[in-house]
Amino acid sequence: MADVTTRINPLFLRDEELRQGIELLYFAYREFTNEPDEMLSQQGLGRAHHRVIYFVGRQPGISVSDLLSTLRITKQSLSRVLSQLLKEDFIHQRPGLRDRRQRLLELSPKGVELERQLTENQRKLLARAYREAGAEAVEGFRKVMLNIMNEDDRGRFPAQTTPPLPGWRGGAS
Amino acid sequence: MADVTTRINPLFLRDEELRQGIELLYFAYREFTNEPDEMLSQQGLGRAHHRVIYFVGRQPGISVSDLLSTLRITKQSLSRVLSQLLKEDFIHQRPGLRDRRQRLLELSPKGVELERQLTENQRKLLARAYREAGAEAVEGFRKVMLNIMNEDDRGRFPAQTTPPLPGWRGGAS
DNA sequence: CGGATTATGTCAACATGGCTGACGTAACGA
DNA sequence: TCGTTACGTCAGCCATGTTGACATAATCCG
Numbered sequence: 122m123a124d125v126t127t128r129i130n131p132l133f134l135r136d137e138e139l140r141q142g143i144e145l146l147y148f149a150y151r152e153f154t155n156e157p158d159e160m161l162s163q164q165g166l167g168r169a170h171h172r173v174i175y176f177v178g179r180q181p182g183i184s185v186s187d188l189l190s191t192l193r194i195t196k197q198s199l200s201r202v203l204s205q206l207l208k209e210d211f212i213h214q215r216p217g218l219r220d221r222r223q224r225l226l227e228l229s230p231k232g233v234e235l236e237r238q239l240t241e242n243q244r245k246l247l248a249r250a251y252r253e254a255g256a257e258a259v260e261g262f263r264k265v266m267l268n269i270m271n272e273d274d275r276g277r278f279p280a281q282t283t284p285p286l287p288g289w290r291g292g293a294s
Numbered sequence: 295m296a297d298v299t300t301r302i303n304p305l306f307l308r309d310e311e312l313r314q315g316i317e318l319l320y321f322a323y324r325e326f327t328n329e330p331d332e333m334l335s336q337q338g339l340g341r342a343h344h345r346v347i348y349f350v351g352r353q354p355g356i357s358v359s360d361l362l363s364t365l366r367i368t369k370q371s372l373s374r375v376l377s378q379l380l381k382e383d384f385i386h387q388r389p390g391l392r393d394r395r396q397r398l399l400e401l402s403p404k405g406v407e408l409e410r411q412l413t414e415n416q417r418k419l420l421a422r423a424y425r426e427a428g429a430e431a432v433e434g435f436r437k438v439m440l441n442i443m444n445e446d447d448r449g450r451f452p453a454q455t456t457p458p459l460p461g462w463r464g465g466a467s
Numbered sequence: 468c469g470g471a472t473t474a475t476g477t478c479a480a481c482a483t484g485g486c487t488g489a490c491g492t493a494a495c496g497a
Numbered sequence: 498t499c500g501t502t503a504c505g506t507c508a509g510c511c512a513t514g515t516t517g518a519c520a521t522a523a524t525c526c527g
Contacts, residue, residue: 359503377505390503395503
């Protein structure tokens, strides 16, 4: 029989492992964005607004062009969501000091509060997943995710400082 | 000073770690879908078509309703992409044997070939990431991703059969 | 100074892929 | 026979991405 499943076949196992990886990304990402999407739609906002709010909150005073290169969307796409966030007072802007053409963005108190709620949701989900998977698994998760993304984006993450963990497996203690 | 960053603060570190997790998911997922999206648009297809092609390829003979509950979209949304895939001969359908109301879906040769190209791209990206991260990291990645997704979706994945790895760290060998 | 470049914005149009609501048909099953 | 199920369609709306064209103000540089 030529049926590849009838005998142990490393190539088949490899394919299966990789397909599972594809699906892990799909299902986990979907769940990760699920509740924030619901919270946002109650405010008349969408996922695009979330991304803007997130990165402005992450880097207060970010310029529009930096935000554009972080998000990798067109200025027209950004404009649509950003002007809504400005109009509805989730975000404030001020001109750059050195370069007065720039509009530096920061969250308003209202924006801070929304960001907190959204990020809190995702932090809790992640914290639970991290806790149940264990510190070592988190380290592996981080390694794999960094290797999936492209080099430019990888540069956004500080090199890992791995503090010796209390429960470090195989430790001599 | 009340500045939380001026002293070692476990809560601050925790927040930073979790925010990095949020960003790992965002940037990795974006990269993961980037090239397939380009390949699809050359065929006049989009990411929604990819998901249909992927899951039909994964489970040949899947019914429309099973596909719907896998994708968690409405039948109207699915209909749009599925009928295009049928019309353009990426997918064939046949009536169910036991239940003739069902339309069981499978990839045509043309669909198999497209699925192969798309999945090949993502498999290669994942395989490289897995290789560079190492087997132990892959195990951690899997654990974390399974814990991020909801229980229903987790049930799609077989319980992990962890074969003793050759390079198992801390092993007595 | 004056011209090129940069940072940002606007208007218009289009594509994709979600959604809801309403309605239709054929097959199954008690 | 009748209710339910497994589909399907039409119509319209919304969010969010795209391209192209054009505008304004600030900066930079020869």
